[in-house]
Each structure stands twice: as C-alpha cells, then as structure tokens.
Amino acid sequence: xxxTGKLRVQDGLIAFVGALFGTYLTAAQPAAAEELRIxxxxxxxxxxxxxGKDMVNGFEMYMNDVKGDFAGATVKFIVEDDQAKPPxxxxxxxxxxxxxxxxxxxxxxxxxxxxxxxxVSAREKVVYISPIAAADDLTQRDGAKYPxxxxxxxxxxxxxxxxxxxxxxxxxxxxxxxxxxYAFGYEQVGGFQKTFExxxxxxxxxxxxPLGTIDFGPFLxxxxxxxxxxxxxxxxxxxxxxxxxxxxSGNTKPVLGGGTSYDEFVLPSMGDEVIGHVxxxxxxxxxxxxxxxxxxxxxxxxxxxxxxxYSETNYTTAQMIHEIIKNNKGNFPGQEEFVKQLAALKLDxxxxxxxxxxxxxxxxxxxxxxxxxxKMFGYDKEELWNTVIKTYPNVTQxxxxxxxxxxxxxxYSRDFPPxxxxx
Amino acid sequence: MAVAGLLIALGLITPYTNSFLILLITxxxxxxxLAMSLDLLLGFTGLASLGQAAYLGVGAYLTAILATKYQFxxxxxxxxxxxxxxxxxxxxxxxxxxxxMRASGVYFLMITLAxxxxxxxxxxxxxxxxxxxNGINLPRRPAFGIQLADDVTYFYxxxxxxxxxxxxxxxxxxxxxxxxxxxxxxxxVRMRILGYNTWLHKYVAFVIAGGFGGLAGxxxxxANGQVSPEDVVLTTSVDALLMVVxxxxxxxxxxxxxxxxxxxxREYLSTLVPWWQYALGGLYVLTILYxxxxxxxxxxxxxxxxxxFINRRIKR
Numbered sequence: 001x002x003x004t005g006k007l008r009v010q011d012g013l014i015a016f017v018g019a020l021f022g023t024y025l026t027a028a029q030p031a032a033a034e035e036l037r038i039x040x041x042x043x044x045x046x047x048x049x050x051x052g053k054d055m056v057n058g059f060e061m062y063m064n065d066v067k068g069d070f071a072g073a074t075v076k077f078i079v080e081d082d083q084a085k086p087p088x089x090x091x092x093x094x095x096x097x098x099x100x101x102x103x104x105x106x107x108x109x110x111x112x113x114x115x116x117x118x119x120v121s122a123r124e125k126v127v128y129i130s131p132i133a134a135a136d137d138l139t140q141r142d143g144a145k146y147p148x149x150x151x152x153x154x155x156x157x158x159x160x161x162x163x164x165x166x167x168x169x170x171x172x173x174x175x176x177x178x179x180x181x182y183a184f185g186y187e188q189v190g191g192f193q194k195t196f197e198x199x200x201x202x203x204x205x206x207x208x209x210p211l212g213t214i215d216f217g218p219f220l221x222x223x224x225x226x227x228x229x230x231x232x233x234x235x236x237x238x239x240x241x242x243x244x245x246x247x248x249s250g251n252t253k254p255v256l257g258g259g260t261s262y263d264e265f266v267l268p269s270m271g272d273e274v275i276g277h278v279x280x281x282x283x284x285x286x287x288x289x290x291x292x293x294x295x296x297x298x299x300x301x302x303x304x305x306x307x308x309x310y311s312e313t314n315y316t317t318a319q320m321i322h323e324i325i326k327n328n329k330g331n332f333p334g335q336e337e338f339v340k341q342l343a344a345l346k347l348d349x350x351x352x353x354x355x356x357x358x359x360x361x362x363x364x365x366x367x368x369x370x371x372x373x374x375k376m377f378g379y380d381k382e383e384l385w386n387t388v389i390k391t392y393p394n395v396t397q398x399x400x401x402x403x404x405x406x407x408x409x410x411x412y413s414r415d416f417p418p419x420x421x422x423x
Numbered sequence: 424m425a426v427a428g429l430l431i432a433l434g435l436i437t438p439y440t441n442s443f444l445i446l447l448i449t450x451x452x453x454x455x456x457l458a459m460s461l462d463l464l465l466g467f468t469g470l471a472s473l474g475q476a477a478y479l480g481v482g483a484y485l486t487a488i489l490a491t492k493y494q495f496x497x498x499x500x501x502x503x504x505x506x507x508x509x510x511x512x513x514x515x516x517x518x519x520x521x522x523x524m525r526a527s528g529v530y531f532l533m534i535t536l537a538x539x540x541x542x543x544x545x546x547x548x549x550x551x552x553x554x555x556x557n558g559i560n561l562p563r564r565p566a567f568g569i570q571l572a573d574d575v576t577y578f579y580x581x582x583x584x585x586x587x588x589x590x591x592x593x594x595x596x597x598x599x600x601x602x603x604x605x606x607x608x609x610x611x612v613r614m615r616i617l618g619y620n621t622w623l624h625k626y627v628a629f630v631i632a633g634g635f636g637g638l639a640g641x642x643x644x645x646a647n648g649q650v651s652p653e654d655v656v657l658t659t660s661v662d663a664l665l666m667v668v669x670x671x672x673x674x675x676x677x678x679x680x681x682x683x684x685x686x687x688x689r690e691y692l693s694t695l696v697p698w699w700q701y702a703l704g705g706l707y708v709l710t711i712l713y714x715x716x717x718x719x720x721x722x723x724x725x726x727x728x729x730x731x732f733i734n735r736r737i738k739r
Contacts, residue, residue, distance in 0.1 A: 044697070080694060081693060081697075085651075085653045086649065086653055087647055087649065087651055088653075090648070090649055091446070091447075092694070094443060095690075095694055098441065098443035098446070099694075110556075111557065112557045116558065116560070119648060120648075182555065182556050183555060183556065413550075414550065
C-alpha cells in the first residue's frame with residue numbers, strides 16, 4: 001500500500017469510529033419507573049405508509065382521549081418505521097427493546113412481519129401485541145413457541161368461518177375464487193372454503209393473481225361461467241382495481257369478499273360498482289352502536305376520513321393496555337403477568353364485546369357487511385358504507401370447529417383445503 | 424498499519440457500546456464483507472454487478488433451510504455450513520458468470536440484475552422450501568463450547584470473518600492475479616493483446632466474489648435470526664453497490680466504510696429523524712457529483728484542490 005493509500009484509509013476510519021462514539025453518547029438512558037414505554041412498529045414510508053398512518057392515528061387518538069395517562073402511568077409512545085419489510089421490522093423491534101427499553105411493542109402489518117417479530121419477543125422476553133398481523137399459526141400451531149405474543153386484532157381465517165356457512169344459507173352452490181397469491185390470501189380462502197364445503201357448497205376454481213396485480217385482464221376471462229358467485233380477497237391497490245375491472249368485464253354474479261377487500265381503508269375510493277358486495281370482518285365503520293358512532297365522528301373530525309379497521313383495532317389495543325395497567329394501579333405488572341392478564345381480558349369495545357382466548361387470539365363478533373350507498377350518522381352526503389346484515393357473536397379463531405381437531409389439520413395454504421371440485 | 428490499529432480499536436470498543444449498537448455494528452460488518460466482495464468486481468475489475476444480493480441470499484437460505492429442516496449447523500457443523508455456503512455462493516456465481524461474462528458495461532449490469540431477480544423470485548415463490556414471503560425463522564444461533572447467541576460473542580465471530588475476508592481479498596488484489604484484474608479494468612484489449620485470457624480472469628473474480636457473498640449470507644442469517652425474500656431483493660444489491668461507491672471503489676476498506684455509513688444512516692438515523700431518506704439520498708448524490716473516489720477520496724481531493732490553489736498563486 002502506498003503512503004497516500006495509508007492516509008486515505010486512516011482518515012476514513014477515524015470518521016467511522018467518530019460516528020460510533022457520537023451515537024454512543026446520545027444513546028437513551030433508562031427512564032423513571034412510572035413511565036410506560038410502548039414501542040410501535042408500522043410502515044411510515046413505502047407502499048403501506050397509509051395503512052401505517054391509520055394504525056398510528058388510532059392508537060394516538062386513544063392516548064389523546066386519556067391525555068397520555070394510563071391510570072397514573074405516563075405513556076411514552078415511540079413509533080418506528082418498518083417500511084413493511086420483515087428484516088427492518090426485526091431491527092426496529094431490537095432497537096425499541098434494547099435502546100428505548102420498552103415494556104412492550106405493538107404493530108406490524110403483514111403476516112410476514114408478524115412471523116418475523118414473534119420470535120424477537122420470545123428471544124428478548126418482551127410482550128409483542130399484534131393488532132393487525134393476522135397469520136393464523138401465530139396463535140394456533142406455533143402459539144406455544146411465542147409465549148409473549150398476544151393478538152388483539154384477528155386471525156386471517158376467523159371472519160371467514162361463519163362467512164362460508166352464510167354463503168350456503170344464501171343458496172350458493174358453486175363459487176369461483178380470485179385471491180391474492182400469498183399466505184394471507186390462502187388463509188382467508190381456506191377458512192371460507194372449509195366451512196362452505198362442509199355445508200355442501202363447492203369451490204370450483206381458484207385463481208391466484210400475484211400480490212400487487214393491477215391488471216386483471218388475463219385472469220377475468222378464465223372465471224368459470226357456471227359459478228353462482230365469486231369470492232375475492234384483495235389487498236391495497238388490488239382492492240380498488242379488481243371490482244372496477246370485474247364490473248367492466250360484464251360480470252353479473254354476486255361478489256363476496258374478504259374483509260380487507262372492502263374495508264373502510266379502500267371503500268371511500270371505490271366506485272358504485274361495489275354496491276351489493278358482501279364481506280366479513282370484526283369491524284365496520286357503519287356499526288350502529290353509540291360507542292362506534294362517537295368514534296367515527298370524532299375520528300372523522302380529526303383526520304378527515306372514516307376510520308378503517310386499522311384505526312379501530314389500534315384504538316382498542318390501546319384501550320386494552322390501559323385496562324391492564326388500571327387493574328395494576330398504574331404499574332406494569334411484569335412481562336409474564338401482563339401476558340397472563342391480557343389473555344384473560346374481557347372488554348366492551350367499539351367493535352363489540354371482545355375477550356381473548358387461551359391461545360391469545362380474540363373471541364369477538366364477526367359482522368357480515370353489505371356495501372350500500374346511504375347517509376349515516378347525520379352526514380349529509382350519500383356515501384358507501386359497510387352495512388351490517390348479520391352478526392355472529394363470540395366467534396373464536398376455530399369457528400365452528402373443535403379446537404383440538406382443528407389444530408390437527410395443517411394450516412390453510414395454496415393447496416389446503418385441496419380444490420376437490422376444480423376442473 | 425492504520426487499518427490494523429483502527430480494527431483493533433473497533434474490536435475493543437464495541438462490547439462497551441449499548442446492546443443495540445453492537446447489533447448494528449455486527450450487521451454493518453456482514454454487509455461490509457458483501458460490499459468488499461463487490462468491490463473486487465466493481466473497483467478492481469471494473470464490473471458493476473447488480474446481483475450481489477443473490478449470493479448473500481443463497482448463503483442465507485442454505486443456512487436457514489439446513490437449520491430448520493435438518494437441525495444442521497447449530498453446533499460444530501456451523502463451520503461446515505460456512506464452507507457449504509461459500510461453495511454454493513461460488514457455484515451460483517459460476518453458473519451466473521457463464522451468462523453475465525458475455526457482456527460488459529450496462530449489459531452486464533442488466534444481466535446480473537436479471538439473474539439476481541431470479542434468485543429473489545425463487546425465494547418468494549418456492550413456498551415449500553423457502554416459506555414464501557413469510558421467510559424462515561432460524562431456531563437459534565449455533566453453540567459449540569461458545570454460545571453465539573450472546574451478541575458480543577457473535578460480534579467477535581463476525582469481526583473475525585470480516586478481518587479474514589479483508590486480509591484474503593487484500594492478498595488477492597495485491598497478487599499478480601489482482602494486478603491483471605486492474606489491467607483489465609484499465610484497458611481490456613491491451614491485456615488481451617498481451618496474451619492474458621481476460622474472460623477467464625474476470626470469470627474467476629466473479630466466482631470468488633460469489634463465494635464471499637455466500638459467506639456473508641450465513642453471517643447475515645444468524646445476525647437476523649430470520650431470512651426473508653426482502654433480504655434478496657434488488658435493493659440489497661443496489662445498497663451493496665452504493666456502499667462501495669460511497670466508501671471508495673478499488674480500496675476494499677472503502678466498501679466497509681460505506682457499509683458502516685449506510686447501516687447507520689438507515690437503521691440509526693431513521694430512529695431519530697423522519698427525513699433520514701433525504702439525507703441518505705442527498706449523500707449519494709453529493710458523493711457521485713463531487714467525490715467520485717468516495718469517502719476515501721476526500722484527502723486526495725483536498726490535496727488536489729490545495730495543489731491547484733498553490734499553482735494558481737504561483738502563476739499569478
């Protein structure tokens with residue numbers, strides 16, 4: 001190495017080590033005891049940024065409602081951006097735990113993020129609460145692996161177990177499926193297919209457009225014409241495009257959909273072609289109870305839009321955490337104890353009564369909702385709302401099935417349940 | 424000497440920083456190995472590859488699949504996994520190289536990009552093997568007398584591999600083979616006229632870079648405890664390229680410094696301010712506009728402008 005080369009290297013490394021020291025000195029110190037530190041992981045940049053904002057809005061709205069005071073404990077709320085990428089999420093969780101020394105962390109949008117964050121909670125022995133990430137197995141077959149994981153939202157197939165049965169009751173015999181090609185899609189479709197076929201229906205086709213498909217042109221003509229109805233599960237921009245293009249292709253069949261296909265996150269941007277479509281979820285902004293009406297009005301006044309389930313479930317999560325802290329007189333009861341108490345919680349929330357089962361997934365109402373154009377809650381414009389047409393009370397993640405038998409079957413996937421009536 | 428001294432300093436100081444920083448430094452070192460492997464291509468051979476993440480990917484997935492499906496690589500067999508990963512990284516590069524080496528310049532960039540995306544596609548779509556977009560969670564870090572689960576221990580293991588890689592690559596680029604690579608970078612036709620088989624030289628460099636990429640993959644998988652298609656995505660390859668450009672191509676250590684800067688901007692600054700992406704973007708643009716030699720080019724640049732200044736005064 002030449003002399004100039006040496007000098008170059010030296011200068012560079014001095015800068016590098018200097019940066020190390022700089023960051024070390026500014027590292028956070030552990031804070032006072034009556035402070036409750038909650039880490040929040042959500043996408044703030046990238047394609048899922050809007051979902052992330054809805055999540056944070058919901059949680060922060062609850063904290064504003066109680067002025068950041070959980071029964072005497074001052075809440076320190078730290079938001080970290082995971083860009084909806086699992087590896088980034090893992091690193092942010094480590095940052096929250098190691099540097100900010102949070103008592104718990106909340107968040108994650110995609111199932112894949114949930115799968116990535118749950119092991120972090122187990123490894124670091126810190127509570128992880130998932131209001132959105134719905135991957136079934138986190139509270140089913142893998143539940144025992146993640147003792148610090150609690151779900152306050154839902155599991156993917158939960159709303160669709162009653163939905164499949166309802167479809168039978170409506171007289172549908174043959175249904176064609178068009179769903180996003182990834183784990184969440186498989187689990188949603190699987191739940192629907194299982195109960196629908198148990199009561200005599202037939203899934204005659206499964207079409208899997210890749211996640212992020214915007215042009216459904218190649219897929220729509222292949223939908224079988226002898227189907228009585230179409231079941232669809234879309235996410236993000238797919239949700240907007242699919243019904244539009246389906247209508248443009250001249251479809252006259254009834255359309256059923258997974259919750260995220262018609263959730264209030266996408267509904268305001270949709271056209272009239274979705275009127276009459278039916279979906280199932282644990283929340284609808286059009287729920288007619290005083291708590292929800294107040295929530296919708298307040299949220300809308302503050303953020304200029306109707307709350308989506310992303311907001312509601314995070315608002316409720318904050319409420320649940322508050323409830324546990326209140327039961328402990330403003331103290332954090334310790335990691336194991338917190339999980340134990342949260343898993344035994346019963347609470348009356350905006351979306352109805354929620355309790356949490358022994359596998360740490362909520363037991364709650366599932367609402368079947370039909371998109372209608374109407375006026376609600378005194379707003380003077382006609383808008384699209386998810387009108388509740390049927391309520392299934394106290395639905396567990398196992399639906400109509402016996403827990404032990406359910407857990408013996410494999411997790412829903414692209415090939416399970418097998419498509420017996422295809423071709 | 425300076426490098427050795429600062430490496431020792433880094434090795435001594437790190438355990439006393441906070442536990443999150445140890446994690447970040449470990450990751451930066453893993454990415455530094457990847458960036459240095461790319462520097463062998465970009466800085467020394469003049470081949471801008473956009474597919475370096477592919478080798479990290481095959482190494483990482485190999486580690487994760489062996490660990491979850493066969494419980495292999497969690498004890499002493501960790502060292503075997505390292506060997507396998509280097510081999511599979513090199514083998515992948517050997518296959519890819521057959522396609523990529525037919526082109527140069529932008530076409531080489533495009534072909535390596537496409538091949539890298541093939542690996543991403545496999546990781547994303549081959550559900551039964553890779554777990555699709557859910558990725559694979561590793562059961563735990565290896566333990567063989569020492570517990571790699573301990574972050575400081577793991578840091579030292581990664582640190583060791585980093586120093587070793589730096590040393591090996593340094594010996595390589597200083598060898599006659601390395602010199603001939605520089606010759607190819609400067610003027611391939613002349614090298615060919617001189618009787619060198621330039622294709623073979625480039626191909627061998629490409630394969631070696633793949634091997635180091637595979638090594639980085641094993642360390643990466645255990646650093647995260649998780650492997651996801653997101654690790655193999657184009658951004659990782661671009662990152663590696665930017666690290667080299669940022670630090671200074673053709674210096675090896677530059678790649679490591681670039682890795683340090685990118686990891687700290689991305690993972691640390693992002694926890695402090697919301698505008699970190701602009702800062703990182705601005706840094707890239709400024710580097711490319713004003714510092715073609717990267718961070719390590721700064722002293723040289725000062726010297727030049729100083730000389731220019733003096734020259735002007737003399738002329739006057």
